[in-house]
Amino acid sequence: MKLSFSKQDEQFRAEVAAWLQANLCGEYETIRWRGGPGDEHMYVEERKAWERKLHEGGWTCIGWPEAHGGRGASIEQQVIFNEEYARAGGPGRIGHIGETLAGPTIIAFGSDQQQQRFLPGILRGEEFWCQGYSEPSAGSDLANVKTRASFDSDTQQWKISGQKVWTSLAHESQYCFVIARTDPDSVGHKGLGFFLLAMDQAGVDVRPIEQLTGTSEFNEVFFDEARCGANDIVGLPGDGWKVAMGLLGFERGVSTLGQQMLFQNELNEIVALAKRNGAARDPALRARIADAHMGLRIMRYNSMRMLSGGVDDGALQKSAMIYKLYWASWHRNLGKLAMDVLGDESEILEAAPYQLGRLQSMYLFTRSDTIYGGTNQIQRNIIAERALGMPREPRG
């Protein structure tokens, strides 16, 4: 065990810091510290431009293999990049679904042709992706998707019809990865396909859904014979579930590091506020601030341990499984802590008609952390059944 970074890594850190200092300024000054959890709808165009800027510096998709245009950065380097990015107040990454979910999935399961076609747009920070999994009747029971995909032999294209819901950033995305039923007689996770679908076409209708926050980050997406090329299915018809689950594995990987850094920034903001407004003198709040700090450290150490491969006793699986439950609950509590530190001001908005302050947005957003990406209840079921091997719950 050696809990420090090598000389080369520290050099890398200096390089990242210098680049950010030289570039995250001027026209990008306004987006520093913005676009994080609960703030995704802010400065979208500026943040898209920033993605392109990052690409110019070679800072998008650094963890991807060099063969696919990434830097092949080591885990240590990715950790460092995320630390420095957060320290500099780097804006929420609008390209994160492409970089951390779609890209790695296409690299792992996609054809050469798909890789050539879709990866460069993600790398360049020009093409954004959304996740078309959930449907009105397929939330926790994701395998219950009803969206149909049928192959039209005349046009040699897939025709996709059905409805997705809660699709984050669909209105900002050029592409959506969609799970749809290729075998109309199938049920459950058999008979599904995983499609890479262009959003800008007649058969796709995106309608925003207003959230608790009064803003819209997610959408309903209707497919009415939306077209998808014969080559734009990842794997074979019937492989959809395998690919979809592979993708969720990436969700718990390196992408957690950037998230933890955002959390650190939020906690710092709360501590600074508590000192400013006197809340830090309240012993009960002090204890909760200390708890929040400890919880974040626990997540961080566990991620490092998991990512550095030190867990070789089969527990790796388990630590990946427990992560979502832990961070979601921690972050939900952090939201409450922020409101309590704000005190009376927690109720007062910044402006009419419904403009929330950053910590208020964060609070409301954290109400959803324990829901998306697998609810706390589903996570506990998974831990009990898959990690502990307990008897499965009866399913209807």
Place this chain on the structure above:
Amino acid sequence: MEFTFSDDQRVYQQSLAAMLAKEVAPETIRGRWSTASGFDPGSWQQLVDMGLTAMLIPEDLGGLGLNEVDFVLLAEECGKVALPEPLVDSALVASQLLVDLVRCNSDFASRGTELLQQVAAGTVQVAAGHMINPYLNFAAEADWLLLGHGEEVHLVARDQLQLQAQKSLDPSRRLYRVAWTPSAASRLVDGQQGAQLWRIALNRGALGCAAQLLGLAQAMLQQAVKYSSDREQFGRAIGSNQAVKHLLADCAVRIEFAKAVVYRAAYTTSVGPARADCAVSHAKVAAADAALLCARNCTQVHGAMGYTWECDLHIWAKRSWALDKAWGDNGFHKNRIHEWLLNPRALLGAEYTFGASNRAFDISTEPLTAETSS
């Protein structure tokens, strides 16, 4: 001992519930969000017609002479429908403070009595701006405002002050920062008496808040129970999963146990509002805990639906988050309980469940020490 409500009290509660069910639906609340005042004079008139603005005013001052125990169930009903109009603060705090002022300032007696008659009849509205709340809800609707300058109590006409509107996280609430200039003419009582009156007002305000939180909690739980029975995943109602059941069972337990605390505080306030600090603080903490747990768990049970503006649940959740901080937050009230408990003269023996007397359910002998905390 009789720790129950009378038939009359229950009947009053039921008739208010029936009226509110007709008048205050989620759609009508949403309708208020887009109006300038956020206040519906029609609903207010209905409340006046049911006697709610008159009920706590003593009979000799033109009211119905009922008390906090009669009122607590009604405040709970207001919470259940998330009533936007400030009935609870108005009837329980402002008009009661007026009554106290009439009683302790003979120069004000005739004018105060006249004002109370108008309040009871619903032709005039009075609001009380307590220093514990930096913002005053629906201040723009009040014709007269009772305001504190240090410990003095002043009565100020609305056109004598400046209101600066503030947006609330809860779109039903209309908050204002109040700027005004105190004068000898507006002062009704001075420091010594004022401090006591403001303390009593705080107890009434926090009690009203607690009762509403209790109602908010129940309404959220009811919605989540229904949703969990209707919504299916994995081929069956989500409510058939233990994990979901337990989330809501925890809410039910928290609510039921908070009820006893809130009702006890109502009793204590009715017989000795100046000695009710500890009981009221306990009520505020317990009811807010129940409402916050319900907001959290009921949102969770609704899945992503619970995170939308369209789902009615946030009407109640946002009110709960606002009232959690109003009239003293959790920290403030826990401190009051600490102060009371740690006071060397506190009477904490087994025989003091309801105060200094173990023989009768008589709060008038509540330990004096409650009075010395502030």
